[in-house]
Amino acid sequence: MSGVDVTAVAKNYGATKVLTDITQNFESGTFTSLLGPSGSGKTTLLRIIAGFVAPDEGAVRIAGADVTGVPVHARNIGMVFQSYALFPHMSVAANVGFGLGRRGIRGKAAKAQVDEALEMVRLPGFGGRYPRQLSGGQQQRVALARAIVIRPDVLLLDEPLSALDRRLRQEMQVELLRIQRESGLTTIFVTHDQEEALTLSDKVAILDRGRIVQMGRPAEVYERPRTRFAAEFLGDANFLTGKVRGSAVEIAGATIMTEDRLPAEGATVTLAVRPEKIAIRPAETARSGAVENSLPATVSSVIYTGTALTYMLRSGDLHLKVFAQNSDGSPLAAGSAVVLSWSARHSVMVEG
Amino acid sequence: MPPEASAAGLPATRRRMPSWLATAALLLPSYAWLTLAVLLPLAAMFAFSFLHATPLGNKPVVWTLEQYRAFYDQPYLLGVAWASLSIGLWTTGICAVVGFAAALALVRATAGRARETLLILVLLPFWTNGLVRVFSWTMVIREGGFLDVFVRWFWPSAPSLGFLYTTPAIVLGLVHGYLPYMVLTCYIALLSVDEAVIEAAQSLGARWWTVLFKILVPLAAPGLVTGAILIFVPVIGAFMEPRILGGRVGVTMGTVIEDQFTQAFNWPLGSALAFTMLAVVLAVFATFSGVLRRSATT
Amino acid sequence: MIKIARLFLALVLVFLYLPIIVMAAMGFNASPLYALPFDFTTHWYQELAGNGRLIEAGWNSIWLAVLTAVIATALGTLAALALWRRTFRGRSILRILLLPPIAIPWLITGTAMLVFFFWTGIGRGLHAMLIGHVALAIPYVVLVVGTGLQTLRADLEEAAMSLGSTPIHAFFRVTLPLLLPSIVGAALFAFAVSLDQFVISYFLSVPGMTTLPVEIYSAIRKGFTPEINAISTILLVASMIIILGFARFARPGGIGERS
Numbered sequence: 001m002s003g004v005d006v007t008a009v010a011k012n013y014g015a016t017k018v019l020t021d022i023t024q025n026f027e028s029g030t031f032t033s034l035l036g037p038s039g040s041g042k043t044t045l046l047r048i049i050a051g052f053v054a055p056d057e058g059a060v061r062i063a064g065a066d067v068t069g070v071p072v073h074a075r076n077i078g079m080v081f082q083s084y085a086l087f088p089h090m091s092v093a094a095n096v097g098f099g100l101g102r103r104g105i106r107g108k109a110a111k112a113q114v115d116e117a118l119e120m121v122r123l124p125g126f127g128g129r130y131p132r133q134l135s136g137g138q139q140q141r142v143a144l145a146r147a148i149v150i151r152p153d154v155l156l157l158d159e160p161l162s163a164l165d166r167r168l169r170q171e172m173q174v175e176l177l178r179i180q181r182e183s184g185l186t187t188i189f190v191t192h193d194q195e196e197a198l199t200l201s202d203k204v205a206i207l208d209r210g211r212i213v214q215m216g217r218p219a220e221v222y223e224r225p226r227t228r229f230a231a232e233f234l235g236d237a238n239f240l241t242g243k244v245r246g247s248a249v250e251i252a253g254a255t256i257m258t259e260d261r262l263p264a265e266g267a268t269v270t271l272a273v274r275p276e277k278i279a280i281r282p283a284e285t286a287r288s289g290a291v292e293n294s295l296p297a298t299v300s301s302v303i304y305t306g307t308a309l310t311y312m313l314r315s316g317d318l319h320l321k322v323f324a325q326n327s328d329g330s331p332l333a334a335g336s337a338v339v340l341s342w343s344a345r346h347s348v349m350v351e352g
Numbered sequence: 353m354p355p356e357a358s359a360a361g362l363p364a365t366r367r368r369m370p371s372w373l374a375t376a377a378l379l380l381p382s383y384a385w386l387t388l389a390v391l392l393p394l395a396a397m398f399a400f401s402f403l404h405a406t407p408l409g410n411k412p413v414v415w416t417l418e419q420y421r422a423f424y425d426q427p428y429l430l431g432v433a434w435a436s437l438s439i440g441l442w443t444t445g446i447c448a449v450v451g452f453a454a455a456l457a458l459v460r461a462t463a464g465r466a467r468e469t470l471l472i473l474v475l476l477p478f479w480t481n482g483l484v485r486v487f488s489w490t491m492v493i494r495e496g497g498f499l500d501v502f503v504r505w506f507w508p509s510a511p512s513l514g515f516l517y518t519t520p521a522i523v524l525g526l527v528h529g530y531l532p533y534m535v536l537t538c539y540i541a542l543l544s545v546d547e548a549v550i551e552a553a554q555s556l557g558a559r560w561w562t563v564l565f566k567i568l569v570p571l572a573a574p575g576l577v578t579g580a581i582l583i584f585v586p587v588i589g590a591f592m593e594p595r596i597l598g599g600r601v602g603v604t605m606g607t608v609i610e611d612q613f614t615q616a617f618n619w620p621l622g623s624a625l626a627f628t629m630l631a632v633v634l635a636v637f638a639t640f641s642g643v644l645r646r647s648a649t650t
Numbered sequence: 651m652i653k654i655a656r657l658f659l660a661l662v663l664v665f666l667y668l669p670i671i672v673m674a675a676m677g678f679n680a681s682p683l684y685a686l687p688f689d690f691t692t693h694w695y696q697e698l699a700g701n702g703r704l705i706e707a708g709w710n711s712i713w714l715a716v717l718t719a720v721i722a723t724a725l726g727t728l729a730a731l732a733l734w735r736r737t738f739r740g741r742s743i744l745r746i747l748l749l750p751p752i753a754i755p756w757l758i759t760g761t762a763m764l765v766f767f768f769w770t771g772i773g774r775g776l777h778a779m780l781i782g783h784v785a786l787a788i789p790y791v792v793l794v795v796g797t798g799l800q801t802l803r804a805d806l807e808e809a810a811m812s813l814g815s816t817p818i819h820a821f822f823r824v825t826l827p828l829l830l831p832s833i834v835g836a837a838l839f840a841f842a843v844s845l846d847q848f849v850i851s852y853f854l855s856v857p858g859m860t861t862l863p864v865e866i867y868s869a870i871r872k873g874f875t876p877e878i879n880a881i882s883t884i885l886l887v888a889s890m891i892i893i894l895g896f897a898r899f900a901r902p903g904g905i906g907e908r909s
């Protein structure tokens with residue numbers, strides 16, 4: 001089994017439980033994003049995999065070998081730091097060749113590999129420069145070249161793009177994805193940015209207070225969040241809490257259908273509905289029929305952002321949010337009576 | 353598969369030194385040295401201050417508190433202490449006024465490279481030999497020295513203005529020695545005062561003296577206090593400046609303590625006086641570190 | 651207002667430098683009684699060259715300063731690495747323990763060393779001065795190197811280790827080259843501290859085993875000639891050059907980090 005296996009890893013700093021019982025396989029060749037709020041333990045998990053932090057419990061296996069007790073320098077990893085961490089006293093070529101030297105590759109063979117890596121990050125001919133003579137984006141590419149040239153068993157990146165401005169960041173996302181695909185490296189990528197995580201990754205892992213609450217393909221995690229936290233952290237969601245009645249859920253007098261398997265009659269459940277999945281119509285033109293769920297509501301306010309509209313609504317005691325396209329250029333006014341409707345498969349049952 | 357099969361070519365894992373051992377190995381040489389050369393001597397001196405007499409030959413060792421009664425038994429010491437204190441206060445006061453003004457002038461009337469150069473020029477003498485600088489003053493202020501020559505250039509029959517071997521001469525030498533401290537601490541404090549605060553005060557109708565005393569001095573207070581501590585503490589322990597510039601009048605706590613070790617050979621008394629002084633120093637630190645902490649939080 | 655401020659600054663500089671300049675000038679004046687008018691001569695410098703006592707004291711000072719710089723820099727750098735790169739209990743107490751040599755008046759430290767060295771049989775002399783000077787210099791070295799380490803990001807070492815460096819290799823290839831300006835600065839600083847140190851040396855000296863400042867002091871006390879001006883000028887210029895060198899090296903982050 002290659003890739004990275006983390007088994008029952010836990011880490012405490014004094015009384016703070018930073019990571020609790022993390023068991024996860026990062027499949028060989030996949031690009032996985034670790035996503036979670038600040039302080040949720042992303043960096044700690046990454047540094048445990050790298051070997052900078054020793055876990056209190058559990059084991060880490062890289063490419064099939066147990067590396068739990070192995071120091072950083074004897075693990076074959078590539079790491080890209082948020083601040084790039086290029087050696088300021090070495091040229092770009094020396095930076096990229098550093099890890100090769102540690103592996104006994106020197107001279108011509110090293111030079112060829114360095115050149116190839118610089119080519120891969122689109123910086124051919126930059127070998128003679130020093131880090132301070134490079135722009136932020138170029139430094140980032142050198143850091144990436146330095147990490148991949150050693151053909152690591154796993155590439156670890158801790159918010160590598162957060163120091164770049166928006167445009168450069170998007171450019172680097174594309175580059176990063178291309179390089180990962182070309183090199184086929186198992187990659188673990190820490191980020192704050194959900195959009196970045198969704199566009200780049202094969203898999204997204206959501207961390208909440210030291211636990212991985214869900215891991216899966218981006219669409220899977222987005223469309224079928226398993227917990228309230230996951231639904232809220234990745235995207236936006238309306239939460240409807242009610243009691244199970246037959247094959248539906250009774251919420252504030254309305255009956256809401258879902259395709260998920262419900263627990264026993266009378267149990268309290270929470271359904272998450274994404275704001276863009278809800279259709280909004282003025283009450284008088286509402287048609288019933290095709291859609292399973294509909295809910296009368298009143299518009300409390302509208303946020304106008306040009307291409308899209310965000311409606312804040314009330315339905316009895318419920319507060320709801322709906323995203324709509326600004327297709328006819330005349331948003332509904334506050335106070336309008338409306339009917340909200342959505343399909344049963346968009347009511348996702350979540351824990352918590 | 354062996355654990356390191358994947359890390360091809362990497363140096364093999366050797367047994368690691370426990371982390372605490374490495375830390376201890378790094379720290380031990382320095383702290384052992386400091387213990388031997390500073391901490392143990394201070395402890396030994398503290399013990400000496402409770403002896404009746406310098407333990408020489410096979411005189412019996414007698415423990416006593418009498419050395420700490422010195423100020424009571426030898427009232428002239430009170431006068432000496434007062435002289436030291438007033439020299440310390442005058443020096444600190446003059447340094448505060450001149451140093452603050454110089455720092456203010458640096459911050460408000462210069463900029464860029466010129467400011468950097470001026471600051472280095474002000475600080476440079478501080479890192480040269482203090483003894484040599486004190487000696488330099490004797491060239492200037494003795495009778496018939498540079499000061500007299502300079503004045504007589506304009507007024508040939510002027511009386512001598514030389515004031516070597518007086519208390520003001522001691523203060524002058526000490527101010528010269530320690531002024532750079534005050535300039536530096538005030539400079540750092542004033543540098544952090546936001547220009548907009550001053551402009552805001554002016555826009556509210558404040559004149560320059562209001563700005564100075566209501567805004568700049570209070571905001572630079574931490575710098576003034578730090579500078580004052582850094583000056584007052586060594587000044588009350590000074591002995592070489594009073595000896596060279598004060599001559600016969602230059603009797604201070606510093607010179608009295610020195611005498612106990614080099615002339616009178618009364619080490620217990622010297623130790624007790626030194627620790628009394630150290631207590632004053634610590635009291636000064638303690639008092640003002642409270643002030644500094646409060647000003648840091650507000 | 652600006653003009654007055656600049657004038658004031660000029661006056662402060664005159665106050666700081668005038669006596670030094672007068673003193674240095676008198677070393678080039680022929681009169682042994684410092685009488686004017688000024689009559690240029692290098693006579694006193696020639697005298698100095700033949701003054702065995704001062705020359706010997708000068709060499710003592712220089713050797714003492716060199717040894718102090720080497721020992722204090724080596725020990726202080728190691729301590730700084732522990733104090734700024736490792737976390738352990740009692741770290742802040744150890745940092746506070748650096749203060750006594752800096753903050754306690756030298757008179758007290760010096761007499762304490764005298765008492766203790768006498769009592770333990772270490773005695774007085776150049777070896778005792780070396781012990782004292784190194785102890786005074788260590789805290790400065792630790793602080794200068796520590797400041798350098800603080801501006802040197804720890805992730806560079808981590809990057810080296812992630813690429814296969816052992817901690818020791820990472821230290822020699824990455825940390826040490828980047829820290830070198832701070833270390834050189836600290837060594838210069840330690841050298842200057844020792845070269846200019848008078849109080850401690852004074853209490854630990856014995857006749858025939860003194861340093862330049864102690865020798866100058868006894869000459870001043872006993873009656874002096876412009877020869878003392880000459881040697882003082884040399885000492886002053888040497889310290890100024892060393893300190894300017896220090897200011898050049900010990901910028902935060904060292905040479906490598908700056909663009």
Ligand SMILES: Nc1ncnc2c1ncn2[C@@H]1O[C@H](COP(=O)(O)OP(=O)(O)OP(=O)(O)O)[C@@H](O)[C@H]1O
Nearest residue numbers: 013016018036037038039040041042043044045192
């Ligand atoms: N060396 C340490 N000592 C004590 N607590 C630590 C240490 N390192 C991390 N922590 C704590 O562990 C928790 C998780 O930290 P971590 O850096 O892994 O979070 P993160 O998810 O990377 O956050 P961010 O998105 O802000 O980078 C935090 O509460 C942090 O305060």
Ligand SMILES: [Mg+2]
Nearest residue numbers: 042043044158
């Ligand atoms: Mg982090």
